[in-house]
Amino acid sequence: MEYSNLNLSDDVFKKLKDMVYEISGIFFSDQKKYLLETRLSKRLSVLNLSNFEDYYNYLKYSPLKNAEIKELLNSVTTNETSFFRDMPQLEIFVDVLKQIVQSSADKSFKNIRIWSAACSTGEEPYTIGILIKENFPSSSIKFEIIGTDISEKVLESAKKGIYNGYTLRNASQAILDKYFEKTDDDEYKIKDEIKNMTVFGNVNLIDAKEVKKYGSFDIVLCRNVIIYFDAESKKKTIENIYESLKQGGYLFLGHSESLHSISSLFKLVGLGKTPLYKKE
Template sequence: MNCINVNLSTKTFNKLKVLVYEISGIYFSEQKKYLLETRLSKRLSALNLLNFEDYYNYLKYSSEKELEIKELLNSVTTNETSFFRDMPQLKIFVDILKQIISTNSFGAYKKIRIWSAGCSTGEELYTVAILIKENIFSSNIEFEIVGTDISEKVLSSAKNGIYNGYALRNASEAVLRKYFNKIDDDTYSIKDEIKNITVFRNINLMDVKEIKLLNLFDVVLCRNVIIYFDAESKKKAVVNIYTGLKTGGYLFLGHSESLHSVSTLFKLVGIGKTPLYRKE
């Protein structure tokens, strides 16, 4: 598909960035005007529109606007991820799971629920599932691992579970043999035993009603997600995540992220390069 070579005016950029922000919480600064222009050019071509002002009007007033808003979100979200990303943090995640198991009297049966918020194409979610298979051996514990994202496009890719060698660059040969089917020299598909303990949902972190329908989680991973939000959106997202966590539950952020000046709802229990927060 060829992109239309049309410039995005400052006036229309401001209208589009407000619309994107209101829907998703994602904030495009003036410095990212060209990025938004580049990402949305394909949508002009797909809809046979002549300029970005027409595209904005389409999003606001077309009878097909709900469908196009989904395409808009697919276009503006950033989906950089990989398997076994930031292993020092993931090792602490495994330790937290073991701690939850050892400090609770589960009786005959217990379910531990984990939420990958902003799961993108599924690498983090499947990594979590593999780590559980490799490290947690309690027979009376069931794990439910839920991945959510605002983009239906990346969720579709996650459900397919097919990845190239670059996405799997941090995976060992043993893990590849055990949990993936090799399609060709550079393509692998996740095995059903991992897929079967994962669930994907199209959820907007700005929508607390949708999050409440997920019910409560023991652990939330929201790594490298809120860095794309402005201050107000970060606060709203964190409040919504807090709503989705059980009392005593844990929140993992990306190694460069912090709730400092964002929220005082959580207690900081991890330091250094592993931001870890607990709901008191």
């Protein structure tokens, strides 16, 4: 069957984009119709379906619909990420972490929990692990890093922890030598000392119940995900994150994201190189 000429009609586009939105909060504007069309045409090909209407009906009524919804989410998400993606922000992250470490110095139970919400293929949580090892080499504190995402495909890849040179382009040779092993295929496998600090799980950020699964956190990084949401899903996500932060906890967003006109729950405490939000 020839799939390159498949057309997504306006009517079916609306049904599919509404479904994606209901499930994930991801909003495809009319201008992004081509994107949905391109991303989903591969699924039609895999399922041997001849048009998008049949695909929509498959998602709605097939006995295998739950498995296909996972594939749908793998297909519609944008998973771009890399190690040490935003160094100026990571420097602020380390400063914030130092403050939290200091303030927990007089507590007997020392446990700091960091959540990479929407972690994609794992570069962000592993970057955090490396920064912790570099900055707190002999700390008695237990650092826990939780990486979550809505796409199961990226989580599988995150759990493997094997990366190509491109996604590690911002890592120095010293970091590569210290925290990665070279594989036979010339790729880089993250070492167990970092992997063992990190737990991965499937969490949909717009679902309040799912967000509660992993308990409460000192720091949440929710970077480059709410840009794909409309105002309503952004608000829901931020409320869910607020609930999962400890009192005094911090939220980092991507550098092009802000809570302006979305939520007044947080106090904006840093604006310089990066917006930084605090739950007071």
